[in-house]
Amino acid sequence: MGPKKEVKVEKILLGRPGNSLKSGIVGLANVGKSTLFQAITKCSLGNPANFPYATIDPEEARVIVPDERFDWLVEQYKPKSVVPANLTVYDIAGLTRGASTGAGLGNAFLSHIRAVDAIFQVVRCFDDAEIIHVEGDVDPVRDLDIISEELRIKDIEFTEKNLEAAIKLTKRGGQSLEIKRAKEDVATIEKVLQWLKDGKDVRKGNWGPKEVEVINPLFLLTAKPVVYLVNLSEKDYLRKKNKHLAKIAQWVKDNAEGDPILPVSVCFEERLTRLENDEAVAEECKRLETKSALPNIVVTMRKALKLGSFFTTGTDEVRQWTIREGTKAPQAAGVIHGDFEKTFIQCIVYNFKILKEEGDESAVKAKGKILTKGKDYVVEDGDILLIKAGAAKG
Numbered sequence: 001m002g003p004k005k006e007v008k009v010e011k012i013l014l015g016r017p018g019n020s021l022k023s024g025i026v027g028l029a030n031v032g033k034s035t036l037f038q039a040i041t042k043c044s045l046g047n048p049a050n051f052p053y054a055t056i057d058p059e060e061a062r063v064i065v066p067d068e069r070f071d072w073l074v075e076q077y078k079p080k081s082v083v084p085a086n087l088t089v090y091d092i093a094g095l096t097r098g099a100s101t102g103a104g105l106g107n108a109f110l111s112h113i114r115a116v117d118a119i120f121q122v123v124r125c126f127d128d129a130e131i132i133h134v135e136g137d138v139d140p141v142r143d144l145d146i147i148s149e150e151l152r153i154k155d156i157e158f159t160e161k162n163l164e165a166a167i168k169l170t171k172r173g174g175q176s177l178e179i180k181r182a183k184e185d186v187a188t189i190e191k192v193l194q195w196l197k198d199g200k201d202v203r204k205g206n207w208g209p210k211e212v213e214v215i216n217p218l219f220l221l222t223a224k225p226v227v228y229l230v231n232l233s234e235k236d237y238l239r240k241k242n243k244h245l246a247k248i249a250q251w252v253k254d255n256a257e258g259d260p261i262l263p264v265s266v267c268f269e270e271r272l273t274r275l276e277n278d279e280a281v282a283e284e285c286k287r288l289e290t291k292s293a294l295p296n297i298v299v300t301m302r303k304a305l306k307l308g309s310f311f312t313t314g315t316d317e318v319r320q321w322t323i324r325e326g327t328k329a330p331q332a333a334g335v336i337h338g339d340f341e342k343t344f345i346q347c348i349v350y351n352f353k354i355l356k357e358e359g360d361e362s363a364v365k366a367k368g369k370i371l372t373k374g375k376d377y378v379v380e381d382g383d384i385l386l387i388k389a390g391a392a393k394g
Contacts, residue, residue: 012212013306013324014203014223015117020322021305022060022088024116028143031124032231032266037061037091039269040294062086065302065309065320066295069352069382073311073318076360085309085320087298090116113151118225118305120297121147125244126233126267140230140244141251148201148255151221156196162218163189188214196222201256225304228252228261229297237265238290260300264293308381311352312336313361329377333387343390347373352382 015021025033025040041061065085074082092112113119123140166189169182188211195205201222207215215223228248236242245263252261272281272292285291302308306325310332311318321335329349334341350370358364379385 012207012209013326014207014212014215015225015305016216020088021117021307022090022115023118023120023301023305024090024092024113025120025122026092026113026147027122028124028146031122031143033122034059034091035270036120036122036229036231036264036266037089039266039273040297041089042273059091061089063089063298065298065322067309067320069309069356070311070318070320072356073313073352077313077315077318079313079315079318081317081319083317083319085322087302089120092116113221113224114219116224118227118301120229120301121226122229122231122266123248124231125242125248126231126236138244141247144228144248144251144255152196152199152201155202155220155222156193158218158220159189159193159196163193184210185214189218192218192220204256225301226256226259227297227301227304228256228259230261230263232263232265234265234268234271237263237268237293238288260304262293262297262300264297269294308379310379310381310383310385312386313384323379325381327379328375329373329379329385329387330375332379332385333389336387340387340389344375345388345390347377347388348386349373349377349379349383351380352384355384 025037027033037059041063063086065087067085070082070084090112121144123143124138125140127138163186166182166186170179170186172179191211192202192205192215195202202215202220203223203225230242230245230248232242240263242263249261252259269292272284275281275284281292302322307322308325308327309320309322311320313319321332323332323335329347330341330344333344333347348370349372350364354369355361355364358367358369364370
């Protein structure tokens with residue numbers, strides 16, 4: 001007998017299992033968050049003011065997810081209606097040192113982060129005498145430490161409150177299943193609390209299925225996926241160099257290994273959004289031998305949230321639907337319409353890659369590559385689905 005094949009254990013996903021997940025743009029005051037939000041969402045919220053807390057209520061926008069597969073399908077079917085996937089993005093007020101104890105807009109700010117599913121953390125790496133830095137000077141590693149610590153302190157405080165409540169439940173006495181469950185919850189919450197006190201973020205732990213069930217309702221700030229956006233001057237972005245980049249990379253390796261780091265120049269992106277049309281943007285990018293970072297930012301966040309897409313196609317409509325990795329066919333059908341999940345019978349499926357290789361749907365059919373799948377089928381990113389469902393019960 002050969003050696004046993006090692007079974008890859010999939011890390012269980014923290015967070016809501018939904019497909020309409022939200023991302024918040026977070027950072028200290030005056031690091032370029034609102035300007036980035038305007039660029040990323042192509043909508044104007046007025047000029048970002050040069051003082052802390054210019055953004056008080058989180059602004060919200062839906063951003064179209066760039067996807068060449070969707071564009072190809074639209075070109076192929078030339079449908080009457082097109083519906084691309086989108087990502088909801090919030091611009092959240094600037095954090096300050098001491099936010100966890102209520103400084104600045106402290107508690108309101110942290111509740112806004114609690115309401116999103118993932119964080120774009122913007123770190124400033126440019127000097128500008130006209131834009132004040134809330135800490136006095138530009139030091140991205142210090143800024144990363146401040147944000148990381150503030151989020152963790154708030155999580156510790158919140159976890160301690162939940163631990164007290166869970167302990168109260170165990171003191172009711174008896175051997176009922178509820179008490180047994182409460183004791184297990186206490187053990188998990190104590191483990192999470194120790195993890196936080198050891199200076200580690202919850203998203204970096206390996207939690208079992210039962211532990212995840214306890215952690216998710218806590219909506220912990222450090223449990224959310226993070227994409228680090230390093231805001232450079234236009235000059236540094238174009239030359240792909242900045243004195244702070246190596247230190248930031250080392251900080252992320254030491255404190256949040258595996259989290260994506262994307263360089264961006266918010267002032268460059270803002271300039272691109274002021275150009276009249278896509279051709280002018282393409283021309284400017286060609287002239288400068290660079291490209292906008294925005295499409296990659298949106299795609300990277302979807303990956304961090306473990307989101308994928310499936311498509312429904314036809315001459316009436318081409319539509320891209322968002323699902324979480326590991327979603328089974330009935331739940332994917334439920335994204336289209338709630339009744340379809342309950343009345344799901346089967347789905348006809350083939351993947352976009354096969355369609356592109358073969359050229360069109362009839363060629364895929366002729367090669368016998370269109371499959372019929374049942375309730376246990378796990379939908380893959382890029383699948384094209386036709387759902388068959390029964391009539392909904394009244």
